[in-house]
Amino acid sequence: MREVVDSDILRQGSFEFIRIHEQSTYTLELFMAYDSIIIDSGNRDFVEKLVRAVRTHNQPDVYLKPIFLLKSSKVEDPLIGNLIDGVIFSINQLEIIADYVRQILLRINDFVFAKSISLEAEVISRIIYLMVSRDKNELFAYLYLNSGLGYVYPEASIYFTPRDEHKLLNVMKTAEIEGLFTSEFNDRIYLCTNCETGILSYREVCPKCSSANSKAEDLVHHFSCAYVGPISDFQNAIDDELNCPKCNKFLNHIGVDYDKPALLHTCNKCGHKYQDYHVKAKCITCYHDNDVENLIPRTISNYYLTKKGRNIAYHGFISTSKDFNEIPGTVKFDVFKTMLEYEVERLKQNDATSNIAYLKISNAGELYSRIGIDRQKTLVTEMIKILRKNLRSSDFIAFYNASTLILSLNEIPTKIANNVLDDVVKLTATLLKKNFRNIEIEIDHHAQPLNTELSHEIQLQNLIKKFDQDA
Numbered sequence: 001m002r003e004v005v006d007s008d009i010l011r012q013g014s015f016e017f018i019r020i021h022e023q024s025t026y027t028l029e030l031f032m033a034y035d036s037i038i039i040d041s042g043n044r045d046f047v048e049k050l051v052r053a054v055r056t057h058n059q060p061d062v063y064l065k066p067i068f069l070l071k072s073s074k075v076e077d078p079l080i081g082n083l084i085d086g087v088i089f090s091i092n093q094l095e096i097i098a099d100y101v102r103q104i105l106l107r108i109n110d111f112v113f114a115k116s117i118s119l120e121a122e123v124i125s126r127i128i129y130l131m132v133s134r135d136k137n138e139l140f141a142y143l144y145l146n147s148g149l150g151y152v153y154p155e156a157s158i159y160f161t162p163r164d165e166h167k168l169l170n171v172m173k174t175a176e177i178e179g180l181f182t183s184e185f186n187d188r189i190y191l192c193t194n195c196e197t198g199i200l201s202y203r204e205v206c207p208k209c210s211s212a213n214s215k216a217e218d219l220v221h222h223f224s225c226a227y228v229g230p231i232s233d234f235q236n237a238i239d240d241e242l243n244c245p246k247c248n249k250f251l252n253h254i255g256v257d258y259d260k261p262a263l264l265h266t267c268n269k270c271g272h273k274y275q276d277y278h279v280k281a282k283c284i285t286c287y288h289d290n291d292v293e294n295l296i297p298r299t300i301s302n303y304y305l306t307k308k309g310r311n312i313a314y315h316g317f318i319s320t321s322k323d324f325n326e327i328p329g330t331v332k333f334d335v336f337k338t339m340l341e342y343e344v345e346r347l348k349q350n351d352a353t354s355n356i357a358y359l360k361i362s363n364a365g366e367l368y369s370r371i372g373i374d375r376q377k378t379l380v381t382e383m384i385k386i387l388r389k390n391l392r393s394s395d396f397i398a399f400y401n402a403s404t405l406i407l408s409l410n411e412i413p414t415k416i417a418n419n420v421l422d423d424v425v426k427l428t429a430t431l432l433k434k435n436f437r438n439i440e441i442e443i444d445h446h447a448q449p450l451n452t453e454l455s456h457e458i459q460l461q462n463l464i465k466k467f468d469q470d471a
């Protein structure tokens with residue numbers, strides 16, 4: 001082992017690259033001081049370990065660092081290939097990559113990093129930071145041996161151990177529901193019912209004792225006497241001729257004298273003879289022997305980042321709407337939309353005013369990272385409680401995102417609705433002050449009357465435009 005020495009610091013223009021060999025001693029934090037990492041090694045395992053360690057580090061200044069491989073051949077491994085930024089064949093090529101490094105670092109400069117409240121939101125935002133900093137739009141699945149699923153998403157699977165990689169499929173499903181990615185079918189896989197990994201060994205087994213130890217032989221049907229039996233009954237020890245054990249006739253032509261209607265399996269363990277075998281899939285990870293009918297089918301998709309997804313890098317991603325679904329007193333956003341549609345219909349028959357409104361914590365990013373994940377949920381839950389106390393049961397509330405609530409305040413004048421929201425904002429601020437010193441909460445709110453001339457969709461969009469602009 002040797003320390004990083006002066007000759008491992010390579011300068012190109014205003015950039016400093018740090019060169020790492022297999023013998024180097026370093027901490028990952030050391031990389032923060034440099035613009036890019038050059039891995040000088042042809043050892044695949046060493047490279048993978050280092051690349052994974054960098055990309056899964058908790059500091060953006062480490063995990064987004066440009067990485068180049070200095071070696072004499074191309075990278076065939078899809079995991080390494082997608083996690084590094086390129087290969088150079090000599091250090092004289094630093095000049096060529098300097099501009100690319102500059103582009104990556106400039107993009108990262110514009111990012112906003114916010115603390116996510118759930119593992120899902122955390123993984124989604126890290127995938128997006130990595131992709132957007134490289135101007136990538138595609139998150140593809142590659143067939144991969146060292147993976148719990150048999151498929152790897154290089155920029156995403158690294159956050160999971162092989163045993164947990166199936167969880168990524170749910171995370172990506174959530175990301176798609178949130179409109180951050182679109183997807184395209186790639187393949188279908190089947191997972192172990194016990195541990196949800198996908199490296200399985202398929203065997204034909206005895207339906208009685210499940211042993212894979214069996215022999216198979218043709219079943220022979222002699223037309224003239226109708227005898228059916230395994231081919232061994234027709235064979236002799238001397239020549240290849242077949243003679244019927246029932247009528248002793250010589251079997252000449254297949255299709256004319258006899259045919260082979262099926263395969264007959266004989267179990268070497270229990271002696272059972274059978275034509276229809278079972279198929280079992282033994283899990284290489286947990287050894288569970290699955291009936292194939294019960295395996296868990298999952299779709300492997302290729303994903304494409306949407307414009308909304310790309311924007312995550314510039315605003316941060318605190319939570320998925322799923323994280324708030326279970327907060328009592330609120331309905332899901334989809335349900336809210338349906339209820340709003342009914343309310344607009346109802347107003348057409350009534351001469352009343354109902355309102356659509358929002359409450360937005362405008363300093364949510366800063367606030368949430370200061371009070372921490374658990375207390376954030378408590379704060380939001382308390383705020384909903386205050387709201388529910390001040391609203392009527394016919395009013396309904398949904399989370400639009402982690403910092404914004406959408407409300408429908410029914411059958412009250414708009415002015416009163418705004419007053420109610422004003423009170424709720426004040427009560428929430430007081431509550432927060434009581435629990436957290438030196439932390440201010442800033443809440444914007446606005447209520448406007450529902451219009452019976454416009455569809456609920458358009459009115460909702462107009463409202464969203466209003467608070468998205470305020471941001």
Ligand SMILES: [Zn+2]
Pocket residue numbers: 192193194195196197283284285286287288
């Ligand atoms: Zn298993």
Ligand SMILES: [Zn+2]
Pocket residue numbers: 206207208209210211267268269270271272
């Ligand atoms: Zn058997």
Ligand SMILES: [Zn+2]
Pocket residue numbers: 222224225226227244245246247248249
């Ligand atoms: Zn016969």
